[in-house]
Amino acid sequence: xxxxxxxxxxxxxxxxxxxxxxxxxxxxxxxxxxxxxxxxxxxxxxxxxxxxxxxxxxxxxxxxxxxxxxxxxxxxxxxxxxxxxxxxxxxxxxxxxxxxxxxxxxxxxxxxxxxxxxxxxxxxxxxxxxxxxxxxxxxxxxxxxxxxxxxxxxxxxxxxxxxxxxxxxxxxxxxxxxxxxxxxxxxxxxxxxxxxxxxxxxxxxxxxxxxxxxxxxxxxxxxxxxxxxxxxxxxxxxxxxxxxxxxxxxxxxxxxxxxxxxxxxxxxxxxxxxxxxxxxxxxxxxxxxxxxxxxxxxxxxxxxxxxxxxxxxxxxxxxxxxxxxxxxxxxxxxxxxxxxxxxxxxxxxxxxxxxxxxxxxxxxxxxxxxxxxxxxxxxxxxxxxxxxxxxxxxxxxxxxxxxxxxxxxxxxxxxxxxxxxxxxxxxxxxxxxxxxxxxxxxxxxxxxxxxxxxxxxxxxxxxxxxxxxxxxxxxxxxxxxxxxxxxxxxxxxxxxxxxxxxxxxxxxxxxxxxxxxxxxxxxxxxxxxxxxxxxxxxxxxxxxxxxxxxxxxxxxxxxxxxxxxxxxxxxxxxxxxxxxxxxxxxxxxxxxxxxxxxxxxxxxxxxxxxxxxxxxxxxxxxxxxxxxxxxxxxxxxxxxxxxxxxxxxxxxxxxxxxxxxxxxxxxxxxxxxxxxxxxxxxxxxxxxxxxxxxxxxxxxxxxxxxxxxxxxxxxxxxxxxxxxxxxxxxxxxxxxxxxxx
Amino acid sequence: xxxxxxxxxxxxxxxxxxxxxxxxxxxxxxxxxxxxxxxxxxxxxxxxxxxxxxxxxxxxxxxxxxxxxxxxxxxxxxxxxxxxxxxxxxxxxxxxxxxxxxxxxxxxxxxxxxxxxxxxxxxxxxxxxxxxxxxxxxxxxxxxxxxxxxxxx
Numbered sequence: 062x063x064x065x066x067x068x069x070x071x072x073x074x075x076x077x078x079x080x081x082x083x084x085x086x087x088x089x090x091x092x093x094x095x096x097x098x099x100x101x102x103x104x105x106x107x108x109x110x111x112x113x114x115x116x117x118x119x120x121x122x123x124x125x126x127x128x129x130x131x132x133x134x135x136x137x138x139x140x141x142x143x144x145x146x147x148x149x150x151x152x153x154x155x156x157x158x159x160x161x162x163x164x165x166x167x168x169x170x171x172x173x174x175x176x177x178x179x180x181x182x183x184x185x186x187x188x189x190x191x192x193x194x195x196x197x198x199x200x201x202x203x204x205x206x207x208x209x210x211x212x213x214x215x216x217x218x219x220x221x222x223x224x225x226x227x228x229x230x231x232x233x234x235x236x237x238x239x240x241x242x243x244x245x246x247x248x249x250x251x252x253x254x255x256x257x258x259x260x261x262x263x264x265x266x267x268x269x270x271x272x273x274x275x276x277x278x279x280x281x282x283x284x285x286x287x288x289x290x291x292x293x294x295x296x297x298x299x300x301x302x303x304x305x306x307x308x309x310x311x312x313x314x315x316x317x318x319x320x321x322x323x324x325x326x327x328x329x330x331x332x333x334x335x336x337x338x339x340x341x342x343x344x345x346x347x348x349x350x351x352x353x354x355x356x357x358x359x360x361x362x363x364x365x366x367x368x369x370x371x372x373x374x375x376x377x378x379x380x381x382x383x384x385x386x387x388x389x390x391x392x393x394x395x396x397x398x399x400x401x402x403x404x405x406x407x408x409x410x411x412x413x414x415x416x417x418x419x420x421x422x423x424x425x426x427x428x429x430x431x432x433x434x435x436x437x438x439x440x441x442x443x444x445x446x447x448x449x450x451x452x453x454x455x456x457x458x459x460x461x462x463x464x465x466x467x468x469x470x471x472x473x474x475x476x477x478x479x480x481x482x483x484x485x486x487x488x489x490x491x492x493x494x495x496x497x498x499x500x501x502x503x504x505x506x507x508x509x510x511x512x513x514x515x516x517x518x519x520x521x522x523x524x525x526x527x528x529x530x531x532x533x534x535x536x537x538x539x540x541x542x543x544x545x546x547x548x549x550x551x552x553x554x555x556x557x558x559x560x561x562x563x564x565x566x567x568x569x570x571x572x573x574x575x576x577x578x579x580x581x582x583x584x585x586x587x588x589x590x591x592x593x594x595x596x597x598x599x600x601x602x603x604x605x606x607x608x609x610x611x612x613x614x615x616x617x618x619x620x621x622x623x624x625x626x627x628x629x630x631x632x633x634x635x636x637x638x639x640x641x642x643x644x645x646x647x648x649x650x651x652x653x654x655x656x657x658x659x660x661x662x663x664x665x666x667x668x669x670x671x672x673x674x675x676x677x678x679x680x681x682x683x684x685x686x687x688x689x690x691x692x693x694x695x696x697x698x699x700x701x702x703x704x705x706x707x708x709x710x711x712x713x714x715x716x717x718x719x720x721x722x723x724x725x726x727x728x729x730x731x732x733x734x735x736x737x738x739x740x741x742x743x744x745x746x747x748x749x750x751x752x753x754x755x756x757x758x759x760x761x762x763x764x765x766x767x768x769x770x771x772x773x774x775x776x777x778x779x780x781x782x783x784x785x786x787x788x789x790x791x792x793x794x795x796x797x798x799x800x801x802x
Numbered sequence: 803x804x805x806x807x808x809x810x811x812x813x814x815x816x817x818x819x820x821x822x823x824x825x826x827x828x829x830x831x832x833x834x835x836x837x838x839x840x841x842x843x844x845x846x847x848x849x850x851x852x853x854x855x856x857x858x859x860x861x862x863x864x865x866x867x868x869x870x871x872x873x874x875x876x877x878x879x880x881x882x883x884x885x886x887x888x889x890x891x892x893x894x895x896x897x898x899x900x901x902x903x904x905x906x907x908x909x910x911x912x913x914x915x916x917x918x919x920x921x922x923x924x925x926x927x928x929x930x931x932x933x934x935x936x937x938x939x940x941x942x943x944x945x946x947x948x949x950x951x952x953x954x955x
Contacts, residue, residue, distance in 0.1 A: 132900030132937050262896060269901030270889045272837015272877035276902060279836035287831065312820065339819075340840075341827035414841055414849060414902040414936045463839075463902025464936045495842045701896055705939070709899055712938030735846040735934060744927040746940035 108232040110191040110240065112165050113184070114143060120215060120229035122149055125159040127168040128176050129435050130265060131465040132709075133764050134702040137263040138177055139184055141256045141698060146188030146249060148212035149228070151256065156264045161457035163438040169459065170436045172470050172589065174666070174762025177698050181760055182248075189246035197241075198234035199226050251696060251757040260701035265461070277433030277460040278492065280420040285488040287340040288481045289347050290320055292330035292501055295728035296584040297359040303333050304351035311349055313342030320480045323447075327473040328586060330501055334481045340492055359584030359728035364407065367532070367725065370581050371405070371509035374530045379577030383529075384565045387573030392524035396515030400612045403512070404601040406772070406790040408532075408723035409505035409590055409716075410730075410738055415463020416498040419478035422488035427454040428479070429488070433462035435469035443472050444479045466713065467589035471503055499738055500730040503588030504723055506531040507581070510564065510601035514609050515573075522609060522624065524573040527601065529561045532583035534593075563598030563769075568635055568664050569606065569624040584728050591713055592765035595663070596772075600790065603661035603773030607780065617777065618643045618660050631664040638662065638691040638754060639670040645752055646672035646689040656686070659777025661770040666761040667694040668754075671711075673747075673774035677783050679801055681794030683719060685747040685775065690767060692751060695758035703763050704751045710767030711749050716741045718775050722791050808869050810835065811879025821867025825859075826850045828866045829876060837877035837905045841934070848933030851906040851913075852876050858913035877905035880912060888912040891950035899937035907933050911947050920951055 108116040115123040124143055128135035136156045144154060159166050168180055192212045199217035200207045209220050216227045251257070268274040293299065305317035314337045322331030333350055337343035393399065420431040421444075428450055434440050437459040445452040462469055478491035493501070508531040515524040565576045590596060610620035621639060625632055639662045643649075648658060655676045662670035674687040688711055697703045720739040724731045732738040776787035785800045805816050808825075810833060817832050824843075829835045829852070838861055841849030845863040852861045853875035880886045884893070888911050898904045907930070914921070914929040921929070926947050935943070 132898070134899075262893070263898075265901065266893055266896060266898055267884060269898035269904050270892045270908060271880070271884045272835070272905050274901050275836075276839075278840065281834045281836060339823075339827055339831040341823050341831070344843075412936060414847070414900065414934065415839070416841075462900060464900040466936075492840075495844070705896065705899060705942070708941060709938045712940060713936070715938075734844050735842050736844070740934055740936060741938060741940075742931045742934060743940040743943060744931040746938065749941060 106232045106236065108191070108228075108235045110194050110235070111187050113159070113187045114147070114191050116191065116228050116232060118229045118232045120153055120227055121155060122147070122153045122228075123155045123157055125157050127159045127166045128171045128180070129169070129437065129459055129462060130158075131171070131435060131462040131469070133171070133176060133706060134263055134699060135171065135176055136265050137261060137702065138698050139180065140264065141261055142181060142184035143188035145254055145256045146185045147192050149215040151261065153215055158459050161437045161441050161459060163441070169438045172435055172467070174764040174766065176764070177760045178762060181698070185248050186243035186246060189248055190241050190243055193241045193246050194235045194238050195228055195231050197238055198231045202226065202231075202234060257698050258696060258700065261699055263702065274461055276415050276463045277420070277431060278415055278418045278463070278490075280431040280460065280490060282420070282422070282488045285420065285490060286315060286336050286338065286485060287343045288334050288336045288489050288491045289343045289494060289497070290332045290334050290477060290481070290491065291347050291350055291352055292332040292497065293354040293356070294500060295354065295356040295360045296330075296586065297357040297728065299355045299357060300332060301353040301355045303353070305333070307349040307351065308335055308346040311337070311342060311346040313338040314346040316485065317346065317350070318484055320477065323473070323476055323480070327471045327503070329473045329477050336481065336485055336489060344494065356728060362584050362728045363726050364724040367507055367581070367583060368405075371507065371530045374579040374581045375403070375509055375511045375528050377579060379528060380579045381577065383561050383576040383578055385575045389524045389526045389573040389575035392573040393513050393515045393526060396524060397518045398516040398612065400514045400608055401512065402601075402605045402608050402786070403510065403788060404604060405509045405788060406597050406600060406717065408507050408585060408725070409596075409721055410499055410502045410723050410732070411464075411466045411468035411590060412499065412738060412740060413462070413464030413466060413468055416495055417468070417474035417493040418491060419475040420488055420490040421478045421482035423448070423479070423483045427456065429456045429458070430475060430479070431458045431460055432475045433460045433469060434472060434475065435462065435465050436472055440472045440475045443476050447476060447479060448483065466591040467593070468502065470589055495735070496733045499733050503586045505590030505596055506534060506560070506587045507583065507585070508597045510597070512601055512605045514605065516613060520613055522569070522571055525567065525571045526575040526577070527564050528577045528579065529564050529598070530579050530581055531560050532585065532587055533580045534559045534587045534589065560594055561598065562594035563663070563665070564594075564602065566629075566665060567602055568626055568629055568632065568662070569621070570626040570628070585725060591710065592768040595765065595769040596714070596717070599661060599663055599769045600772035600776065603663070603770065604776050604787070607659070607773070607777045608786065616649070618648050621660070621662065629664055631668050634668045634693045634754070635662060635664050638668045638693050641752055641754065642670035642672050642689055642691040645691070645750065646674070646687070648672060655782060657778045657781025657783070659774045659779070659781055661773035661777065663769055667692065667763060667766045669693070669766050669770060671770040671774040673771070673778040675775060675778040675782055677779065677797045677801055679798070681796065681798030681801065683775070683779060683792055683794070683797065685715065685719075685745070687748050687750070688771070688774065689750045690752070690770075691754060692763060692766060693754040693756060694763045694766065695756050695760040697753050698760055700753055703753055706763050707751045707767035708749045710765060711771055712741050712746050714768035714771035715745070715775070718772050718790055718792060719745065720791055806866055808866065808874060809871070810874045811876060812873070817866070819866060822865045824862050825852070825864040825866045825869060825874070826861040829861060835876050835878055839902055839905055841903065841906070846934075847903070848910055849903045849906040851909040851933065853909060853913055856913060856916060858910050877909060880908065886912060887950040888915065888946070891946040894949060895942045895946040897939050897942040897946050899939055903933060903935045907935065907943060911943070911950070915947065915950055921947065
């Protein structure tokens with residue numbers, strides 16, 4: 062999960078004095094692909110209190126946003142935080158993407174649902190610092206006391222006399238002042254917030270309804286070329302030979318050449334690049350290639366072999382014991398009543414609507430990169446390392462991303478684009494086709510969990526054990542680098558964060574509690590997929606608690622409420638969201654025949670509970686009618702964005718519950734496009750109700766939160782409707798069809 | 803190569819491409835109208851939806867040589883200033899997240915509403931089920947279409 066970025070006072074001041082260069086870069090973006098408001102021109106003086114804020118004499122306020130915009134609203138929540146403390150009119154604010162200069166900007170990445178939380182203090186300080194300097198400037202001009210002056214709607218007002226100077230009028234005087242340390246500014250109390258906590262319309266929406274929003278794929282530069290790469294379908298396979306003659310004969314094809322695999326932090330497949338005048342010509346050229354691949358040692362892996370392997374690894378002695386509280390093994394050896402359950406879910410693709418792409422122009426003395434990325438500074442670092450160019454000669458323009466869900470936290474496609482572009486004088490856009498994207502993703506790990514629970518003679522739940530088996534992210538190359546991959550597996554702390562996160566924290570009072578972990582080998586690349594391990598650990602634990610409730614003849618909601626531990630700091634919040642979800646969903650009220658409700662909850666940063674309502678058709682298809690979700694994410698900085706993210710995350714997870722599955726045959730992904738990797742469509746999307754709990758706590762994440770509880774809430778609802786326990790996702794309609802007949 | 807005449811957003815163009823080139827790539831690479839998006843290349847996702855004489859068409863499945871005299875409208879030509887009722891509704895309901903599929907969603911919805919002025923939810927779901935949104939903004943799309951339908955009446 063996300064770590065809080067704390068900027069030290071020294072760094073803050075340092076960045077304040079380095080901004081001039083940054084701003085010049087921000088203005089020189091050469092394409093119309095970068096969505097931004099027109100930059101104020103040079104006729105006005107500009108006040109630059111820090112690296113994120115620029116105020117002109119004509120009262121234009123520009124906010125430089127570091128965080129990538131992937132659809133989560135960074136280009137809105139960032140200026141909201143700044144505007145809150147700056148005391149300005151929302152309409153005066155323009156937003157630009159900050160340039161990729163990691164020495165100044167340490168937040169050119171986003172992930173782990175940490176965007177808002179990681180900058181919540183810092184960006185308010187950015188606004189407060191500017192406000193303090195403007196007040197100082199005004200007080201000096203009036204020869205008044207600072208405490209008699211206040212900031213209000215883009216101006217400083219002298220309270221005793223009601224004199225007023227707009228920020229624009231203070232630009233020159235404020236620019237002459239020494240920067241004020243963030244430690245010396247006082248931030249507003251949450252009760253006084255004007256922007257934070259309000260549903261502010263997003264700054265990027267208008268450009269997304271008229272086609273003007275600039276995604277990576279939309280970069281157009283004079284004389285640019287377009288490329289695709291033919292990759293070996295089997296992971297780890299290599300190019301044996303190729304014949305380019307027919308490809309080169311395709312009109313518009315300019316060049317065909319091999320691209321070696323990059324065994325770096327990620328693992329690119331390598332293959333044969335086809336460069337052409339247009340994307341279509343490049344695709345046609347690729348079709349005409351004659352290719353021979355050596356499938357390599359992974360060519361025998363299949364979903365069937367993986368299923369056998371994970372079940373075997375669950376039976377083997379554990380590789381790690383993550384938690385061992387009390388004596389779970391002893392208690393489970395002689396329980397009065399024992400319940401066992403197992404849960405399995407397959408590889409999942411990110412399948413972002415904008416496939417991977419990056420445009421690169423390699424010149425003699427510099428490299429320019431346009432990339433839809435979650436991790437701009439790493440793109441820069443990687444291409445600098447690969448090329449031998451100094452970082453400051455690698456300019457990375459962070460483009461809008463057409464979805465990400467964790468995929469763009471890898472920078473393999475940017476590195477590949479550089480590999481192609483370095484062979485060509487012109488700028489080149491490397492595009493992954495949908496098939497490339499589907500078959501060469503970094504997938505959500507395959508996972509299998511086996512749980513046991515034991516009751517004592519009084520019916521108390523006294524023991525709980527979990528074995529988690531995954532094809533670990535930590536063991537795939539991307540996390541550690543090719544050679545260190547095996548080493549990472551020896552580090553339980555690393556594994557914990559990635560693989561069993563969530564299995565180790567169950568919010569119920571259970572005296573004997575044990576979690577074990579065993580990795581399973583696979584050739585399939587893995588990585589973060591919206592909510593990472595929380596995409597599967599709640600499926601197991603919140604289904605299993607449901608099984609335990611039914612085994613003891615108790616209502617699943619009441620069973621949870623009664624068992625909530627008082628040992629977690631979030632218990633009160635969890636109790637509240639659980640109760641609110643049940644009440645809002647009408648838990649316990651009668652349902653039409655054939656319908657069932659299921660519930661789930663979680664803690665860890667943000668707290669949430671979900672209730673799903675489903676029915677099952679005679680053919681076994683699950684219909685999801687309604688999902689009620691409660692969210693306690695501390696201060697909901699932009700409540701409408703919190704709702705939007707929750708609605709989206711829930712539906713994203715529904716794909717993995719109902720239809721989405723990546724299967725493997727001969728070491729290759731069998732799916733290739735949206736006909737065989739079926740993602741949720743509008744006619745399958747339930748009504749989602751989001752209830753946000755009011756809070757003055759500091760914000761915590763929501764980007765992934767909604768996705769976590771969908772698997773257990775749906776599976777538990779299916780059980781309530783049919784009596785069939787879902788053991789594997791996506792839900793097999795055949796399993797339920799039998800139960801219905 | 804042969805010269806092909808097409809009218810896009812009321813502007814006549816003469817282009818030098820093979821007639822079997824999908825309209826999608828002519829729009830994006832030749833005419834640099836990048837609002838129309840590539841999503842699947844197989845007519846499965848709807849991201850490339852444009853209007854041909856007002857009918858919603860998947861431009862990735864439309865050879866440019868087959869367009870003839872039909873007038874092509876892309877998202878850039880739907881209105882000069884985001885004033886089309888569907889665009890206004892999309893803003894009011896804050897539909898887009900990543901936004902990548904939304905050009906196609908809006909083109910599909912606007913062609914649909916032109917024929918079905920007061921759709922039921924089932925009709926909306928049916929008309930829009932060919933357009934994938936991976937951010938899953940579906941319930942806002944439903945609301946925005948109903949809002950646009952109300953504005954048009």
